[in-house]
Amino acid sequence: MPEIIELIFSDLSAQFLSPRKRLFVGYLACAFCIAVLWVCVVNRTSLKTAIAMIFAPAIWLSRSSLFDVICFLINRLLFSLLRPVLLTQITVATLVYQLLHLQVLMPIGALEHVNYWIAAATFTVFYFIFDDFSRFGVHYLMHRVPALWEFHKFHHSAETLTPLTVTRTHPIEGLMFLIRTAAVQGLTIALFVGLFGSKVDLITIYGVSIFGLIFHSLGSNLRHSHIAIRYPAALEQIFISPAQHQLHHSRDPRHYDRNFGVVLSIWDQLLGSFHPSTDEEISYGLGPAEAGFTKSVWSMYWLPFVASFRRLTRFRPRPPKGFERLR
């Protein structure tokens, strides 16, 4: 038993103390500074007012935020225990790297003599783009495939957004994210080690991918917050602003299925789901028809299985309520 407690404690502390994690205290501090600056400059408020606004009790102490905390703890416990049996990127990479030996189109080590920095920069940029695209793709499917949406509702049931909402994820959805990560990392690693050999490297700062560090330092945690930071229109065509992601969480049907991207908004433009940020007041959550979903933490975890099963088996004794998001 003490080993399990130790395991969970080390996992929890890593979530806030490791620069590789989104909730790293350093990134949260950056987000706070950016939020203060934004509120003071854009809303022309005093520092004191800005801080009061950022830490509004109505947001941080809401029922939804409390559920975020509970779900965070449950998920960390669950995934700490599941860790030994989860698919890893090393497994995927090893398998793919071995398979590369059986094809002739891309000879192993074909670019082995390329300069270290060129190889590392190519790998780092490719991974960033591929990873961002795959996140977009999975997110797109979570919304567009009815059986998956039932699980993704877990995340969209948040009625107030805080940085912890990023971890408000149904375990089935979490498993899909893990498989995505393993597949994307594994494929990229195998491809690049196959092309450039063992010298291929990831460009890092303090042990973190340079793009990850920039993204998180520039306030990625504000995507799930009530601070609607908007970028100039031209910039929002390339990068998704926090306000654009907040619009993605809007319960207004006009905003449904918009802005699936994480860092880049070009994928949304290509797939027609792009929506610029607005200065409208946005309400979050699933809407009154889905009130039963967040009746309890148990219902949040259990109902997606039931609804998804019905979707898959087409066993629908009566028209379900609250699926108005589905196209």
Add this chain to the structure above:
Amino acid sequence: MSKLTILAGFVLVGLMSTSAMADGHGNHVYGPFPVTLKGYSGDKTNSVSYSGQVGRQLLHNSLKKAIGKNAGLDTINSYFNGSDEELPILDPVSSEKFMVDHSNVNDISKTNLSGKAYKGDISGWPGGMSGKEVLASMIARSSEVDGGYDATHGYDYAQLVSKFAMGGIFYHQACDNYLDEKLEANNKPNNKPYKDGAYYTGKEHSWDEAFGYWGAAAHGATLSPEQNYNIAKKKDMVSADANSDGVVNLKSEMNYAHAYYASAFDKGGKTKYYKTITQAFIDGRQVIADAKGEALSDAERNTIMGKARVICSNWEKVIAEAVFKYAGSVYGDLEKLKGGGDAKAYRKYVKHWGELKGFALSLHTSHQNLGELGRKIDGLIKFGPVVGGVSPSQISMNTRRVDGVDEAGNFTFQDASVDEYMLYMLRLQKLMEDEFGVVAKNNDKLAGISNLAEKLGSGESVEND
């Protein structure tokens, strides 16, 4: 302080030191151990004896040299089968930097290698032969080519014979015989001499023989991996000469065979094979010595059997590490040859393959049948390396490999793919990691993947972007 307290203190210290000795923590040198045989009235004071094994270590070293220097089949065979004639030690030979105390194998022990070779089937070598027959066949073929190097079939017989002899004789004898059946209660009991007229008991000598096959210097556990490695490489006379008599005593101050390989892996800092195995030998021998010539109790026998398990499982790992390392070397060699290597690169490739094959065949010779795992290992390495088109002298030919022998005893070929074989080497490395738990992992061809995976993070993030 009362007398009682002082007395209790002495008793406590005495008990603690006795316990430490029993655990072996107080002793890091293999011998001397007292003569414990009941009724012995001779003048011997040290019961340790493994000169026969040291003789075989020297026969093995010399056999490899003899093949490499075209010594002729009769001479080569004399190192395999033993000889009544003088048998000069070809390695190590005394030099100014590294003086050794003997120059003739028979002065240490008149012995042979062939009589102790593995008699079970070796399916990983063409011809369907026993381990002993495989070695004899390799030796015979080695004398037909210059320096034991057969470029056509991709065989380096000096390496094949040496690496397989280490396993098929030394490892096999130690772990399939002396540390296995000879540890049974009624086999070579401790309350009887090993054989009539011996001054050591059955268990004492069984244990010593296994230690001799391991090949570590008696004081090796007191040295660093670098020191032990340099002793085997004949570069560190000072560390070798434990008794400071100005020469290296080949019986007790030299490192041989797998003990040398263990020190080579330990140098990387990730493993402690040499010390773990050698200390287990010392601790086990202490338990036997402490029995003072009585038959070992069940508890004592369980203790030494536990030590034997430590020895043999780590010994197996040393061999698996070597398979891992040379699989990586062969992979790297093929990468170079694909890009247009020269004769030197091809020679290196054949050498590495010989080492790989010799070590891999050795894994089959312990007390346990590898079963499916053994078939997997053989299936990946095959009977021969990919030759033909990868050799500068045969560049116009298709790539191929030996797949058997015909009735006349000539090797036969089958087509083979270089890329596929490189893949097999990767799978072999993975197999050694998964099944044997290798840690040192020299020449890890999947290291690039592990390094990048580590840098990208473990992928445990279940965040919802």
